[in-house]
Amino acid sequence: MTAVLFQQVSRHFGAVRAVDSVDLAIAEGEFFAMLGPSGSGKTTCLRLMAGFEQPTAGHIEIFGETAEGVPPYRRNVNTVFQDYALFPHLSILENVAYGLMVKGVAKAERLKAAEEALAMVKLPGYGTRRPGQLSGGQRQRVALARALVNRPRVLLLDEPLGALDLKLREQMQEELKALQKSLGITFVFVTHDQGEALSMADRIAVFNDGRIQQLGTPEEVYKRPATRFVADFVGSSNVLPPEFVETLGFGRHHASLRPEAIALGGGDGRTQFTGRVTAANFLGAANRLTVDANGARVAAMLPASIAVPAQGETVTLSFQPEDLHTMDGA
Amino acid sequence: MRSDRNTAAPLGLKIAAGAGLAFLHLPILLIFLYAFTTEEKSYQFPPPGLTLKWFAVTWNRPDVWEALGLSVRVATISTAIALVLGTLCAAAVSRTKFFGRETISLLVILPIALPGIITGIALRSAFSFAEIPFSFWTIVLGHATFCVVVIYNNAVARFRRVSGSLIEASMDLGADSFQTFRYIILPNIGTALLAGGMLAFALSFDEVIVTTFTAGQQSTLPIWMLEELVRPRQRPVTNVVAMVVVIVTFLPILGAYYLTRDGDQVAGGGK
Numbered sequence: 001m002t003a004v005l006f007q008q009v010s011r012h013f014g015a016v017r018a019v020d021s022v023d024l025a026i027a028e029g030e031f032f033a034m035l036g037p038s039g040s041g042k043t044t045c046l047r048l049m050a051g052f053e054q055p056t057a058g059h060i061e062i063f064g065e066t067a068e069g070v071p072p073y074r075r076n077v078n079t080v081f082q083d084y085a086l087f088p089h090l091s092i093l094e095n096v097a098y099g100l101m102v103k104g105v106a107k108a109e110r111l112k113a114a115e116e117a118l119a120m121v122k123l124p125g126y127g128t129r130r131p132g133q134l135s136g137g138q139r140q141r142v143a144l145a146r147a148l149v150n151r152p153r154v155l156l157l158d159e160p161l162g163a164l165d166l167k168l169r170e171q172m173q174e175e176l177k178a179l180q181k182s183l184g185i186t187f188v189f190v191t192h193d194q195g196e197a198l199s200m201a202d203r204i205a206v207f208n209d210g211r212i213q214q215l216g217t218p219e220e221v222y223k224r225p226a227t228r229f230v231a232d233f234v235g236s237s238n239v240l241p242p243e244f245v246e247t248l249g250f251g252r253h254h255a256s257l258r259p260e261a262i263a264l265g266g267g268d269g270r271t272q273f274t275g276r277v278t279a280a281n282f283l284g285a286a287n288r289l290t291v292d293a294n295g296a297r298v299a300a301m302l303p304a305s306i307a308v309p310a311q312g313e314t315v316t317l318s319f320q321p322e323d324l325h326t327m328d329g330a
Numbered sequence: 331m332r333s334d335r336n337t338a339a340p341l342g343l344k345i346a347a348g349a350g351l352a353f354l355h356l357p358i359l360l361i362f363l364y365a366f367t368t369e370e371k372s373y374q375f376p377p378p379g380l381t382l383k384w385f386a387v388t389w390n391r392p393d394v395w396e397a398l399g400l401s402v403r404v405a406t407i408s409t410a411i412a413l414v415l416g417t418l419c420a421a422a423v424s425r426t427k428f429f430g431r432e433t434i435s436l437l438v439i440l441p442i443a444l445p446g447i448i449t450g451i452a453l454r455s456a457f458s459f460a461e462i463p464f465s466f467w468t469i470v471l472g473h474a475t476f477c478v479v480v481i482y483n484n485a486v487a488r489f490r491r492v493s494g495s496l497i498e499a500s501m502d503l504g505a506d507s508f509q510t511f512r513y514i515i516l517p518n519i520g521t522a523l524l525a526g527g528m529l530a531f532a533l534s535f536d537e538v539i540v541t542t543f544t545a546g547q548q549s550t551l552p553i554w555m556l557e558e559l560v561r562p563r564q565r566p567v568t569n570v571v572a573m574v575v576v577i578v579t580f581l582p583i584l585g586a587y588y589l590t591r592d593g594d595q596v597a598g599g600g601k
Contacts, residue, residue, distance in 0.1 A: 050498075050502060051501075051502075052498055052501075052502075071501065071506075072498070072501040072502050073501050073502070073503075073504045073505055073506050077502075078502055078503065079498075079499070079502045081495050081498070081499055082495075083493065083495055085493065085495035085496050085498065085499035086499075087496060087499070087500075087514060088496075088518070089517045089518060098500070098503050098505075098513070099503035099504050101513075102500075102503065102504050102505040102506075102509045102513070103504050146503065147502075147503075150503065150504065
């Protein structure tokens, strides 16, 4: 079943087209990421789903029901806010039980449910504290528990890991993914971090300028970017100019080529080209080689075990023809 | 903000500061002193004798009770009106963006910037133009004009601290507008409203100028005191009442100060 459906949805703020004719269908139980730079429309799409914004044009359905005009408090959708938005005057337990309290669930019952939700996010026994007494990571878990205790059919997450440090972020990524699997709830996740989207999502919608540039699985988006923007934004792909692609024998198109698809030296059936080394960086697990090939700047990711050519040296590089992905238009 | 602990103020400055404070507060002590004097016609110093009998006299004067009752009722109702209007206005100005927002903000604050006598004359001519007879309610309306400002200033400062996402979070979790106001907004702005309400009450309680123009035959406590000063007999009764007024207005202001001192200042406290 389709959890969230957008048909030609637009949201304009005056002359600004924050969301412009977006079509998307999110399946039930899916972990769906909306990826894009700030101002690309991804957060506005999330707010349209939550009900904080109304579309200027188009149609939204949540589980088959029309969502336009339905206020946030009548939607079976909950949000984890970017700044967590915990209520500072309430204890952690009261925060988590808030959704049940306003729905009129009896006190004993809602506090028990809140305790269970806190245990689920690994914060048992934190109920009596105040939001101000918790760390950022803990507040994030409380925000998650507060949303999940209402058993929403769709959970919206607005850059939930943005404020956490790297180590904590990686840990929370795994936990969120595991939580989503065990609960079976549809997660819609907004992020500007392509690594986060690639590692967690079942499908990714890449946003730019209020439009979806590409919608597909992480592998599709990563390996076969539909536009130069996607190639540029998702990972660090080489976007090759048409003149250079033509010399390689692929026609006069822009093309994307992943740095890790390029190897030093030639080989059977591989497409070769030569370039002058402009930089070589040691990255730990790999070396990153940047070459100037007929004016095109190409980066290659080489295993650390291979000796790195010196700067200024001319080297031969090659790749499997199917790794080069030509793109039309912008 | 904080001065260096090691540099003591020079003696001359200390004396000047002390003299300034004495100039401000000694007259108030004199008022207290004359509440106990045995001389009833004039304020001679030193008082010829001390007595507590004026407290009993005051207690038995029906006109004092009438004026006090009127003042308390006016202050209570003006404050109540101001609490509703001031909070709504603060919510509109701080929560939403609309055409003329800054203008409204200015217009609301204007009554406190205008001299009371202007407000008074304006209200008086407006009332007579609309042929509204002077009554209890005209006094209340007059007082509400400046009480709204105090509430508004306090509420607007606090509203700015309540992040918009808290309200969205509450709605997201299933609370409608009334539940959100009751469970999220009110607890967060409650102390600001209480402080503003106390200040508004105190302002209304000792207001003379606007009251002079909007009252009919009735006398609020300050008006009664003004009239009483020109009468020759039982003068210390006025002093006893003055003591009561000082206490009744000082306690709420002190309370308001303690309620809001961590965070925002009590804005618009000095009319």
